[in-house]
Structures are given as C-alpha cells and as structure tokens.
Amino acid sequence: MASKNQNKPPSSPSHSKYSIGEVPLDKRRRIGNTKMPLNTGTRMQSRQAFSVVNGGQDLPPTSGPSNNSGSESTVTEFTKEDVEALLNEKLRIKNKFNYKEKSEQMADCIKRLKQCVKWFQQVEGNYVTEQDKLKNVLELAEKKCNDMDLLMKAKEDEFNSIIMEMGNNLESLQEKFAKEEHDKNDALDSFAREKESRLAAERLQASLSEELKRTQIDNAGANQKIQSLNDMYKRLQEYNTSLQQYNSKLQSDVHATNETLKRVETEKAAVVENLSTLRGHYTSLQEQLTSSRVSAELSFDISTIHTNFSRLWPDLRCNPAFLFFFGGSLIALLYHENIFSLTYLHEALKQKEALGIEVACLRGDLQQVRDDRDHQLSQVKALSAEVEIYRESTGKSAAMLDNLHLKTNELESTCLSQSEKIRRLQEQLGFAEKKLQLSDMSATETRAVFEEQKASILELQNRLSDAESKIVEGEKLRKKLHNTILELKGNIRVFCRVRPFLSDDEVGTDTKVVSFPTSTESLGRGIDLTQNGQKLSFTFDKVFVPEAAQEDVFVEISQLVQSALDGYKVCIFAYGQTGSGKTYTMMGKPGTPHQKGLIPRSLEQVFETRQILQAQGWKYEMQVSMLEIYNETIRDLLAPNRSGFDASRAENAGKQYAIKHDANGNTYVSDLTIVDVRSSKEVSYLLDRAAQSRSVSKTQMNEQSSRSHFVFTLRIMGVNESTDQQVQGVLNLIDLAGSERLSKSGSTGDRLKETQAINKSLSSLSDVIFSLAKKEEHIPYRNSKLTYLLQVTDITLGLPGNYNKLSESTCLFHGCLNIFFPYLFQPCLGGDSKTLMFVNVSPDPSSVGESLCSLRFAARVNACEIGVPRRQTNLRSSDSRLSIG
Numbered sequence: 001m002a003s004k005n006q007n008k009p010p011s012s013p014s015h016s017k018y019s020i021g022e023v024p025l026d027k028r029r030r031i032g033n034t035k036m037p038l039n040t041g042t043r044m045q046s047r048q049a050f051s052v053v054n055g056g057q058d059l060p061p062t063s064g065p066s067n068n069s070g071s072e073s074t075v076t077e078f079t080k081e082d083v084e085a086l087l088n089e090k091l092r093i094k095n096k097f098n099y100k101e102k103s104e105q106m107a108d109c110i111k112r113l114k115q116c117v118k119w120f121q122q123v124e125g126n127y128v129t130e131q132d133k134l135k136n137v138l139e140l141a142e143k144k145c146n147d148m149d150l151l152m153k154a155k156e157d158e159f160n161s162i163i164m165e166m167g168n169n170l171e172s173l174q175e176k177f178a179k180e181e182h183d184k185n186d187a188l189d190s191f192a193r194e195k196e197s198r199l200a201a202e203r204l205q206a207s208l209s210e211e212l213k214r215t216q217i218d219n220a221g222a223n224q225k226i227q228s229l230n231d232m233y234k235r236l237q238e239y240n241t242s243l244q245q246y247n248s249k250l251q252s253d254v255h256a257t258n259e260t261l262k263r264v265e266t267e268k269a270a271v272v273e274n275l276s277t278l279r280g281h282y283t284s285l286q287e288q289l290t291s292s293r294v295s296a297e298l299s300f301d302i303s304t305i306h307t308n309f310s311r312l313w314p315d316l317r318c319n320p321a322f323l324f325f326f327g328g329s330l331i332a333l334l335y336h337e338n339i340f341s342l343t344y345l346h347e348a349l350k351q352k353e354a355l356g357i358e359v360a361c362l363r364g365d366l367q368q369v370r371d372d373r374d375h376q377l378s379q380v381k382a383l384s385a386e387v388e389i390y391r392e393s394t395g396k397s398a399a400m401l402d403n404l405h406l407k408t409n410e411l412e413s414t415c416l417s418q419s420e421k422i423r424r425l426q427e428q429l430g431f432a433e434k435k436l437q438l439s440d441m442s443a444t445e446t447r448a449v450f451e452e453q454k455a456s457i458l459e460l461q462n463r464l465s466d467a468e469s470k471i472v473e474g475e476k477l478r479k480k481l482h483n484t485i486l487e488l489k490g491n492i493r494v495f496c497r498v499r500p501f502l503s504d505d506e507v508g509t510d511t512k513v514v515s516f517p518t519s520t521e522s523l524g525r526g527i528d529l530t531q532n533g534q535k536l537s538f539t540f541d542k543v544f545v546p547e548a549a550q551e552d553v554f555v556e557i558s559q560l561v562q563s564a565l566d567g568y569k570v571c572i573f574a575y576g577q578t579g580s581g582k583t584y585t586m587m588g589k590p591g592t593p594h595q596k597g598l599i600p601r602s603l604e605q606v607f608e609t610r611q612i613l614q615a616q617g618w619k620y621e622m623q624v625s626m627l628e629i630y631n632e633t634i635r636d637l638l639a640p641n642r643s644g645f646d647a648s649r650a651e652n653a654g655k656q657y658a659i660k661h662d663a664n665g666n667t668y669v670s671d672l673t674i675v676d677v678r679s680s681k682e683v684s685y686l687l688d689r690a691a692q693s694r695s696v697s698k699t700q701m702n703e704q705s706s707r708s709h710f711v712f713t714l715r716i717m718g719v720n721e722s723t724d725q726q727v728q729g730v731l732n733l734i735d736l737a738g739s740e741r742l743s744k745s746g747s748t749g750d751r752l753k754e755t756q757a758i759n760k761s762l763s764s765l766s767d768v769i770f771s772l773a774k775k776e777e778h779i780p781y782r783n784s785k786l787t788y789l790l791q792v793t794d795i796t797l798g799l800p801g802n803y804n805k806l807s808e809s810t811c812l813f814h815g816c817l818n819i820f821f822p823y824l825f826q827p828c829l830g831g832d833s834k835t836l837m838f839v840n841v842s843p844d845p846s847s848v849g850e851s852l853c854s855l856r857f858a859a860r861v862n863a864c865e866i867g868v869p870r871r872q873t874n875l876r877s878s879d880s881r882l883s884i885g
C-alpha cells in the first residue's frame with residue numbers, strides 16, 4: 001500500500017500522503033476495532049509546519065481550522081515523503097562561507113528533525129498503549145471465554161440433570177400411564193363382563209318371566225284341575241259315604257234278615273216239632289176219634305172249644321207260641337180229658353177241622369213264612385250279591401279313591417313342587433333383579449370410574465406430551481450445548497494412550513521413559529518422555545495411563561459418538577507406532593468382552609441411543625461398510641465369501657474399489673459392499689468377519705501386526721416423524737497401520753514394501769493435516785489412498801433416489817448381503833467433521849524414538865484447527881429422499 005502511494009504524483013498530497021497515525025487503522029480494525037485517537041488539529045498544524053519546511057511549495061493550504069497553533073506541546077505529523085524530503089534536504093546557501101546562514105538553516109533543519117523524532121516517539125507510545133489495551137482486551141476476552149466455558153459446563157450438567165430428571169419423570173409417567181391403561185382395560189373388561197352378565201341376567205329374567213307366566217298358566221290349570229278333582233273327590237266321598245250308608249243299611253238289613261231268618265228257622269223248627277207232635281196227636285186223636293165217635297156230647301164241647309177257639313183264633317193263630325201252647329194245651333187237655341172227650345168228640349172233630357183249617361192256615365202261613373223266608377233268602381242273596389257287588393264296587397271305588405288319592409297326592413305334590421318352583425323362580429327373579437340393580441349401579445360406578453380414569457389418562461397424556469416436548473426441547477438444547485462444548489474444545493482433538501508393559505518388552509531397565517505430570521494443570525492431560533536424560537513434555541486433550549480400562553477410554557469418546565447420531569460426521573482414528581495398542585484401543589481383545597474396544601462399544605451406544613430416541617419419534621437406518629487399504633489398494637472386507645487374506649485377492653480381483661468422482665464433484669468408491677444393520681450384534685458379526693479378512697502378520701514388533709489401514713464406516717440416517725427433521729451422521733472409526741522404522745523392523749521383501757507403503761501414507765496424512773491447519777489452498781489429499789479416503793469417508797449413495805431401492809434390496813437379504821453399488825463420499829478429515837486422534841504410545845524404552853515422533857506429530861495435530869463442524873440436518877422433503885450432507 002505504501003509503495004502504491006509512492007507512485008502517485010506529489011501534486012495530490014491528500015491522496016498520496018497518509019498520516020502514520022492512520023496507517024495502522026486497518027490493522028487496528030483487524031485487531032479489535034479499537035480506534036487510536038487522531039488529533040486532526042495537530043495534523044493540520046504539522047502539515048503547515050512542513051509546508052514551512054518545504055518552503056510552502058509541496059503542501060496545499062489546509063482547509064480545516066487550525067487549533068493550538070504555535071503550541072510547543074503539539075506534535076507535527078510527517079509523511080514518508082516529508083521525512084525523506086527532510087533527510088534529503090540540502091542547505092541552500094548562496095555563499096558557502098556564510099556560516100551564520102548555514103548555522104541558521106542547520107538549526108532549523110535540526111529543529112524539524114527533532115520534531116520528526118518526537119512525532120515518531122509519540123506514535124510509538126501510542127502503539128505501546130494500544131498494544132497494552134489490546135492485551136487487556138484479549139485477557140478479558142480469554143477470561144470471558146473461560147467463564148463461558150465454565151458456565152457452559154455448569155449449564156450442561158444442569159441440563160443433563162434436568163434431562164435425567166425428565167427421563168425419570170417420563171419413565172414414571174409412562175409407568176403410570178401403562179398402569180392407568182391397564183386399569184382402564186381392566187375396568188373396560190369388567191364393564192364388558194358386567195354388561196354381558198347384565199344381558200345374561202336380562203335374558204334369564206325374560207326366560208324366567210316367560211317360564212313364570214307358563215307356570216302361572218300351568219298353575220291356574222292345575223288349580224282348576226285340583227278344584228275339579230277336589231269337587232270330584234267330594235262327590236266321590238259323598239258317594240262313598242252314601243254307599244257306605246247303603247252298605248251298612250244293607251248289612252243291618254242282612255243282619256235283621258239273618259236274625260229274622262234264624263228266628264223263623266227256630267220257629268220253623270218249633271213249628272215242625274209241634275207239627276210232628278201234632279201229627280202224633282192227630283194220629284192218636286184219629287185213633288181216639290175212631291174209638292170215641294161215640295161220644296157225641298163231647299162233640300158239643302169240642303165245638304164250643306172250637307167256637308171259642310175260633311173266636312180267639314184270629315188273634316192267636318198268628319202267634320206260634322200260642323199255637324204251640326194251644327196245641328200242647330189242647331193235646332194235654334184232650335189227653336187229660338180223654339175220658340171226657342168223647343163228649344166232646346164232635347166238638348173235637350170240629351176242632352179238628354178247625355185245626356185242619358188252622359193247620360192249612362198254618363201251612364199257608366208256613367208257606368207264607370217259607371215264601372217269606374225264601375223271599376227273604378233271595379233278598380238276602382240278592383243283598384249279599386249286592387253287598388258283594390257293592391263290596392266289589394266299594395273295592396273299585398276304594399281303588400279309584402286310592403287312585404284319586406294318589407292322583408290328588410301327585411297333583412298336590414306337582415302343585416306343591418310347582419309352587420316351590422314358582423317360589424324359587426320368584427326368589428331367583430328377585431335375586432336377578434337385585435343383581436341387575438347392583439350391576440346397573442356398578443356399571444354406573446364403573447362408568448364414572450372409567451370417565452375419571454379417562455380424564456386422568458387424558459391429563460397424564462397431556463402431561464406426558466408436555467414432558468415429551470420438554471424432553472425434545474431439552475434434547476435439542478443438550479445437543480446444541482454438547483456440540484458447542486465440542487466445538488469449543490476444538491474439532492480436532494487428540495487423546496494419548498500409553499499401553500502397559502508387555503512380556504515381550506525390554507525388561508530390567510531402570511529408566512522409565514514415560515511418566516505423567518501430577519501438577520493440577522497437566523493432570524490427566526500431560527505426558528513426559530525422557531530421551532537421553534532430557535525430559536520432553538507434551539499436553540493433549542486427554543492422556544490415558546497404562547492402567548486405564550477400555551471403558552474409561554470409551555467414556556471420553558462417547559459424546560463424540562453421540563454427535564454422529566445428532567447428524568455430525570465423526571472420525572476417530574488411532575495413530576502410533578506398531579505394537580503400541582491401536583488395534584487394542586479400536587477393536588479390543590477378541591474373546592474378552594470387558595476388553596472390547598471403542599468400535600464395538602460405540603456401536604452398542606449407537607444402537608442403545610437409537611432405542612431411546614425412538615421414544616422421541618426418531619427412526620434411524622444404519623449402513624455399514626468396512627475396508628482396508630493395503631499397499632495402496634482398497635480392499636472390501638465385507639465382500640462375499642471373503643474368508644481369508646489370499647482368498648480375498650482372488651475373489652476381489654475383478655473389483656475396482658476405485659475412488660471416483662461424479663459430475664457433481666462427489667467422490668465415491670465403486671463396488672464397495674454396504675450392509676444395512678439393525679443391531680450391534682449384526683455389526684459384531686460383520687466386525688468378526690472383517691477381522692478375519694484383515695491383512696495381519698507377525699513382525700518383530702508385534703505378534704499380530706495390522707499391515708493395513710482399517711476403515712470402519714457407519715452411516716446413520718435419522719428421521720423424526722413428529723418434527724419432520726432428518727439427520728445424516730457418519731461415524732468413521734479407523735485403525736491405522738503402525739508406523740515403524742525400517743531399520744528397527746528389519747523388514748525385507750514384501751514386508752519392506754508393506755512398511756514403505758504404510759510409512760508413505762502416514763506421512764501423507766501428516767501433510768494433509770498440516771496443510772489444513774495452515775489453511776493452504778491446496779490440500780494434498782491425493783498423495784495417498786488413505787488421505788483421499790479420509791477426505792471422502794462420508795459414505796452416501798451415489799444416485800439420488802437410489803436409497804429406497806437399496807433399502808428394499810438390502811432388506812430382502814438383510815444380514816450379510818453384498819450389493820455392488822457406487823457410493824458417494826464427502827469430506828471427513830477437515831471440512832465439517834469432528835475428528836479425534838488417538839496417539840498410541842509404547843512405554844518400552846527401546847521405542848522411545850518412535851514414541852517421540854508420534855508425540856511430536858500428535859502435538860502438532862493438537863495445535864491445528866481444521867474446519868468448523870456442521871450438522872447435517874434437513875426438514876423432510878416431499879419426495880422423502882434423504883439429503884446428502
């Protein structure tokens with residue numbers, strides 16, 4: 001700028017000249033916008049002074065007002081031309097020997113030179129004050145920055161605790177919600193059951209009512225039947241009674257008839273006896289008559305007797321006793337009065353006739369009696385038959401009666417049972433109605449409880465959504481803070497890890513080459529290396545002592561892994577001498593889960609966090625690729641049927657695995673296998689496969705030395721359904737091949753070639769990093785496959801819109817399907833990525849030289865700033881295509 005001004009014509013001093021106080025103005029603005037005070041009045045004055053010095057020829061008249069003119073304390077400003085003019089000024093003396101004029105001119109010149117020196121001193125003083133001020137400002141800014149850092153940490157802790165609390169709240173709310181849901185379901189179930197039972201009870205009630213009606217009708221019919229049966233029974237009883245009365249009458253008649261019959265029999269017997277006696281008497285009397293016909297007088301008497309007798313006869317002839325008595329008396333009389341009977345013979349004959357008549361009468365009577373008797377007997381027989389019939393009919397009627405009784409009893413019992421049944425049914429109906437009422441009440445209660453629960457669920461859901469939105473907000477804030485902190489820490493960070501002594505290391509050496517400072521400032525961050533008695537100190541972001549466990553190391557990088565899920569490109573690589581523990585740090589020790597390295601732990605965290613973020617609406621898709629760079633050749637470690645080192649060569653012979661560019665300037669590796677993964681187990685399986693395929697061999701320094709750079713890439717694509725946000729993060733985990741000195745390794749042949757390739761690529765890596773740090777225009781990424789790949793490690797799909805196609809096809813053969821697609825890559829090292837370098841160091845004194853080289857390299861990397869990380873987020877576009885970061 002100064003030279004530019006020098007070329008301008010002196011006629012326009014306002015353009016060509018500038019005040020020295022103004023020159024650093026731009027600079028000052030750059031430093032901190034703190035303006036130096038410009039004394040315009042003083043400047044004008046000095047210009048006037050100069051015009052005086054220059055004889056008023058060079059400078060135009062000042063346009064501004066002149067302040068403090070003539071003041072001794074004012075300082076005149078000088079331009080470069082002024083100074084040069086002053087220095088080149090020659091004395092204009094006409095007379096060489098006019099010493100007075102000469103001395104005057106010289107004094108004037110000295111005066112102006114003094115003014116110039118004074119002005120320079122003042123400018124310098126201004127610079128010093130400005131510098132001090134700037135220093136103060138810088139200190140203040142640093143202090144502010146530190147305060148901010150502390151504040152950020154405190155805020156982060158606070159937010160972490162809030163997030164945890166919210167997480168706990170969410171969990172408890174979710175539990176509560178689940179419980180409420182469960183209760184609600186129970187209530188709904190019981191409500192449905194109650195409803196069902198109510199319906200069943202109603203159905204039962206209806207059927208019971210119908211049955212009751214039927215039974216009532218049956219009952220009415222049965223009652224009518226009973227009534228009619230009762231009537232019939234009564235009638236039958238009456239009939240029975242009448243039959244019994246008739247029977248008893250008949251029996252009494254039979255009895256009376258039997259009595260009469262007996263009496264008649266007795267009378268008959270007596271009459272028969274009398275008759276026989278009378279016959280005897282008659283015979284004797286006939287004899288007597290024959291003999292005593294003589295006596296006529298007797299006839300008279302007999303006739304008298306006969307007359308008397310006849311007179312009496314109508315009264316007595318019906319009396320058998322009289323007849324008997326009369327006959328006997330008569331016979332006795334006749335007998336006793338035999339002597340006198342002749343007299344009365346006639347009368348006797350008359351009497352005899354009368355008796356004959358009487359006998360005839362008696363016979364008639366007897367016949368009559370006999371007839372009566374026969375009649376009576378027939379009557380008795382008829383009665384007996386009737387009785388018999390009656391008895392039979394009585395028996396029948398009894399049977400009928402019994403039947404009737406039985407039937408009545410049956411009917412009564414049926415009636416009773418039906419009454420009982422009706423009673424029971426009525427009871428059941430009452431119960432059912434009560435139950436119905438109860439179930440109605442409980443249904444109402446359940447409904448009320450259900451409504452309450454619904455309200456509380458709604459409230460809980462609202463609270464849950466509030467809590468969720470708070471969590472989302474908190475999560476956003478956490479991410480922001482987390483990434484601000486990471487950015488403040490620097491986007492390339494260096495961790496140093498010292499491995500423990502191994503059995504193969506030099507033992508018995510008294511000198512410990514690696515030590516760790518214990519001062520508060522360097523604790524956990526410093527490492528001292530002693531070489532040839534000289535202690536060299538290094539400071540990194542973190543230094544892990546040999547005793548540090550894998551878990552301790554992972555804790556320190558877990559936040560970086562989280563960044564990959566938040567949509568950042570993250571690159572973690574292990575650098576160091578061969579056998580210093582790079583593979584152990586990245587992969588861990590196979591077969592010992594507690595010694596697993598950062599890669600498996602990172603994947604576990606990624607998948608665990610994915611699970612947690614799912615609750616916030618995030619859905620992630622992950623893709624994995626693994627490759628190695630061996631002797632400047634890319635090898636696909638997930639290529640199909642790749643089981644061993646040699647096999648891979650044959651298998652992948654046809655594959656290009658070339659890093660290419662497309663028309664958009666994107667770079668991709670062709671033919672690389674990408675596998676969709678859904679769990680850390682799947683990735684572990686792939687890692688095992690890759691480990692088996694890696695180029696490993698025994699060296700003097702390491703039993704199992706990795707002869708290649710191993711690049712593990714996990715591409716994370718996240719979509720938040722609720723916020724329509726998308727993130728694309730990349731996690732690159734790289735186990736570099738170990739650096740080694742050719743002299744020390746003693747490699748020859750293929751091993752020598754390997755070692756040379758490794759060393760070349762590592763030196764290219766350091767070149768790239770330092771070029772980035774220096775912000776050079778040209779970054780020599782292309783000097784090695786490793787740097788070219790690190791520049792382009794963010795694997796994305798080559799063809800927009802192919803993602804869905806790939807997902808579909810990979811899902812079909814999910815697991816270990818190999819798909820040969822071109823994949824795009826974006827800058828990883830530098831650009832907008834977050835990079836962490838592990839420098840692995842061996843404590844072995846024989847490796848001190850190598851360790852020093854590694855630490856120096858790491859220290860230089862630590863001092864670099866290689867870009868500002870940028871998060872790859874998008875709002876989902878309508879065609880749901882994932883954007884490429």
Ligand SMILES: Nc1ncnc2c1ncn2[C@@H]1O[C@H](COP(=O)(O)OP(=O)(O)OP(=O)(O)O)[C@@H](O)[C@H]1O
Nearest residue numbers: 499500578579580581582583584702705706737738
């Ligand atoms: N922190 C550690 N704790 C226990 N053992 C370790 C640790 N670091 C490394 N080792 C052991 O040291 C040996 C060499 O480690 P490793 O193979 O990881 O080195 P490397 O740097 O990967 O070597 P190379 O570059 O040759 O592959 C292994 O046997 C490993 O188990």
